Amino acid sequence: MEEHSDREILELFAQPASRNRAFNILVLQHQQRLYFHIRKMVINHDDADDLLQNVFIKAYKALDNFREDSKIYTWLYKIATNECITFLKSKKKRFTIPMVDVEYQLAQNLETDVYFSGDRIQMKLQQAILTLPEKQRLVFNLKYFEEMKYEEMSEILGTSVGALKASFHHAVKKIEEFIKRD
Amino acid sequence: MKTEETSEFDFEGMPKENPFAVPAGYFDRFPANIAERIHEENKVKPRILFLRPSTLAAAAVFLIIAGVLGYRYFTDSTNELTNEEISTYVYQEGIIDEVEVDELIENPHFALNSDTTTYQNSDTEKTEIQNYLLEEGIEDSDIINEL
Numbered sequence: 039m040e041e042h043s044d045r046e047i048l049e050l051f052a053q054p055a056s057r058n059r060a061f062n063i064l065v066l067q068h069q070q071r072l073y074f075h076i077r078k079m080v081i082n083h084d085d086a087d088d089l090l091q092n093v094f095i096k097a098y099k100a101l102d103n104f105r106e107d108s109k110i111y112t113w114l115y116k117i118a119t120n121e122c123i124t125f126l127k128s129k130k131k132r133f134t135i136p137m138v139d140v141e142y143q144l145a146q147n148l149e150t151d152v153y154f155s156g157d158r159i160q161m162k163l164q165q166a167i168l169t170l171p172e173k174q175r176l177v178f179n180l181k182y183f184e185e186m187k188y189e190e191m192s193e194i195l196g197t198s199v200g201a202l203k204a205s206f207h208h209a210v211k212k213i214e215e216f217i218k219r220d
Numbered sequence: 221m222k223t224e225e226t227s228e229f230d231f232e233g234m235p236k237e238n239p240f241a242v243p244a245g246y247f248d249r250f251p252a253n254i255a256e257r258i259h260e261e262n263k264v265k266p267r268i269l270f271l272r273p274s275t276l277a278a279a280a281v282f283l284i285i286a287g288v289l290g291y292r293y294f295t296d297s298t299n300e301l302t303n304e305e306i307s308t309y310v311y312q313e314g315i316i317d318e319v320e321v322d323e324l325i326e327n328p329h330f331a332l333n334s335d336t337t338t339y340q341n342s343d344t345e346k347t348e349i350q351n352y353l354l355e356e357g358i359e360d361s362d363i364i365n366e367l
Contacts (some may be wrong), residue, residue: 058255065251073247077240087246094254095261156239163234182237 041067044110051101055075065094068111071184072118078167078179079122081144086177089121096121108193115194118175126172141168166216170209177202178209 050060072093077086078200096117104113144169148154148161156164167175176195180186181202188199194212195202271279352362 061258062255063250065254069247069250073242074238074240083240083242091254091257092249098258153241153243154239155241156235156237160235160237160239162238164326183238 044106047110048088048104048106059099061075063096064110068114069094072114074114075179075184076118076122078183079175080125081168083150083151085125088100089118089125092121093118112190112193119194122176123172135147144168153157162217163213168208169216170212173197174205174209174212177205178213181206 047064050056050063053060068182069090073086073090076093077083077088079090080086093114098113104110105151126140145165148164148168154161154164167178170178173195177191180194181188181193191197191202192199197205
């Protein structure tokens with residue numbers, strides 16, 4: 039698929055006749071990366087699907103007011119990250135169980151997930167990641183799997199580059215300990 | 221590819237590939253699903269006020285009670301007090317004596333217009349006073365002595 043620049047998409051979106059086509063291009067260009075970003079946080083496919091739809095609905099409603107201070111993709115990541123955090127918080131409230139139990143439950147669900155195609159080592163790594171606090175999980179996933187620059191992560195998560203580096207370092211240490219222990 | 225930040229951790233054997241899968245054709249269908257949801261959200265939804273049956277029942281009961289009470293209030297003749305009831309009340313409360321109450325009831329116009337200026341300027345009323353004094357056998361000298 040031909041890649042369109044942010045400017046092209048925004049110009050098409052501004053015209054009523056090409057509005058839907060512009061949004062379709064935007065969805066096609068970003069759906070996969072955003073989906074897997076969300077999926078790594080919520081684990082379950084149906085939850086990831088719901089959240090991804092929410093992300094694009096919000097984006098559609100707000101795209102008219104999008105200022106080109108940032109890239110569309112970092113803006114979409116920001117919306118997706120907020121959706122994940124809100125979802126996990128509401129899940130914790132709904133089950134009235136401590137934070138660690140939700141992550142434990144997610145790790146358990148991973149073992150029976152029909153849409154998990156990883157091998158034993160990948161399962162182990164995902165379980166190790168699920169022992170991390172929410173913010174560290176986000177940082178680790180974005181850095182390790184998506185190889186995102188700290189500057190972009192800083193924009194998405196609203197945290198300084200130094201704090202992100204420290205967070206990633208702690209995450210790596212914890213994963214290492216988890217894997218060595220088991 | 222190992223980055224500078226991950227070099228301290230031995231990720232050998234740790235794959236970076238995405239281990240999550242999706243149902244077949246998911247990403248092919250997703251843009252159409254989103255387009256449909258946006259279309260639904262853009263439809264103008266009719267604003268109909270739905271009330272729960274319990275709310276409707278409560279409103280009906282309230283209107284019936286208010287109607288009955290209002291009707292009874294405006295049509296009930298027992299709200300009007302009789303002269304006897306008024307005089308008994310005023311007498312018992314010691315506001316005025318029994319005779320005054322009877323006079324008030326019999327001649328409310330006089331009582332309500334008991335302005336002394338009007339009273340003194342009326343020749344008819346002067347004559348009535350004089351007649352009253354004569355009938356009672358009160359002489360002018362008696363009045364002067366009293367003063």
